[in-house]
Amino acid sequence: NTMSPSGWHILGAGAIGGLYATGLAAAGVPVTVLTRDTDSAAVLMREGLTVEEPDGHELHARPLAEPVVAGGASIRRLLVVTKAQDTVAALELIAHRLGPETRAVLLQNGMGTADAVHLRFPRLMTVIGTTTNAAYRSTPRRLVRARRGETWIGDGPLPLPVIERHILSEALAESGLHAAWDNDLKLRLWHKLVLNCAVNPVTALLDVPNGVLAGTGPARTLVAAVCIEAAAVMQAEGLPADARTLIEQVVRLAHESGRNVSSMRADVRAGRTTEIDFINGYLLARAQAHGLQAPCNRTLTELIRLRTATAGGAA
Ligand code: KPL
Numbered sequence: 001n002t003m004s005p006s007g008w009h010i011l012g013a014g015a016i017g018g019l020y021a022t023g024l025a026a027a028g029v030p031v032t033v034l035t036r037d038t039d040s041a042a043v044l045m046r047e048g049l050t051v052e053e054p055d056g057h058e059l060h061a062r063p064l065a066e067p068v069v070a071g072g073a074s075i076r077r078l079l080v081v082t083k084a085q086d087t088v089a090a091l092e093l094i095a096h097r098l099g100p101e102t103r104a105v106l107l108q109n110g111m112g113t114a115d116a117v118h119l120r121f122p123r124l125m126t127v128i129g130t131t132t133n134a135a136y137r138s139t140p141r142r143l144v145r146a147r148r149g150e151t152w153i154g155d156g157p158l159p160l161p162v163i164e165r166h167i168l169s170e171a172l173a174e175s176g177l178h179a180a181w182d183n184d185l186k187l188r189l190w191h192k193l194v195l196n197c198a199v200n201p202v203t204a205l206l207d208v209p210n211g212v213l214a215g216t217g218p219a220r221t222l223v224a225a226v227c228i229e230a231a232a233v234m235q236a237e238g239l240p241a242d243a244r245t246l247i248e249q250v251v252r253l254a255h256e257s258g259r260n261v262s263s264m265r266a267d268v269r270a271g272r273t274t275e276i277d278f279i280n281g282y283l284l285a286r287a288q289a290h291g292l293q294a295p296c297n298r299t300l301t302e303l304i305r306l307r308t309a310t311a312g313g314a315a
Pocket of ligand 1: 262
């Protein structure tokens with residue numbers, strides 16, 4: 001089995017994947033985007049990607065690209081930025097390229113994917129990531145970075161050898177986007193989960209930008225209800241949590257990423273399945289495991305499920 005040159009492969013064609021692909025390519029790091037088919041690979045290589053930064057500055061770069069089914073060399077560094085529910089199926093397509101030297105960073109919304117991946121690929125060394133960057137796709141080749149955030153990575157089900165931790169986070173930070181290792185990622189993952197629980201379903205249901213959640217009045221009432229329930233579940237999980245801090249974090253993110261199109265809003269608009277089962281659905285499952293009720297999160301979950309079920313031909 002030959003080994004791909006150092007650098008990155010990116011699986012998943014969303015906005016966050018696009019940010020990293022552009023940043024790495026612009027920095028001269030070999031980066032290959034794994035695309036659905038040959039045509040999309042050709043277009044991507046020819047036209048490249050443009051990122052509009054929060055200050056209006058533009059970054060253009062042309063990453064390498066190849067169809068996900070092509071290529072046989074084993075992959076060394078893989079950034080997995082698929083939708084949570086598509087992760088295992090997407091990895092199946094490149095299963096023959098995953099070996100003992102592969103390091104797969106799962107940088108996705110929601111929780112529960114690392115365990116699903118570990119069940120299917122018990123020897124694959126996965127690292128879990130979480131980001132507070134916010135971006136959306138304005139056209140197929142153009143990304144708008146609405147908020148400059150942080151990206152943290154940490155151990156998944158199999159611990160990464162200690163000497164590799166900073167090598168991996170630094171390799172990711174070559175993109176020019178922040179990236180660092182966290183020895184105890186669980187709290188950050190929960191904080192991000194709460195942001196997604198509060199912002200994603202509401203922006204998707206009302207078809208509004210994130211900034212709406214920064215408002216006072218009904219927006220604040222909703223955010224508070226989501227966060228109060230989440231804080232109780234976090235405490236039951238043994239994590240430090242206080243509803244007021246969570247509310248402040250949601251309002252700040254909503255404000256700073258005010259013009260962002262949340263990923264769930266983009267999914268609902270495009271008639272795609274949403275990540276609700278890995279976001280509010282995950283919170284509900286944990287609530288249930290602790291014998292807690294989370295009625296606001298339950299209502300948001302059911303509304304999104306109903307919205308998707310009645311999307312009527314949008315898919
Ligand atoms: O992760 C996001 C998403 O849209 O999925 C946030 C952080 C809420 C930014 O929009």
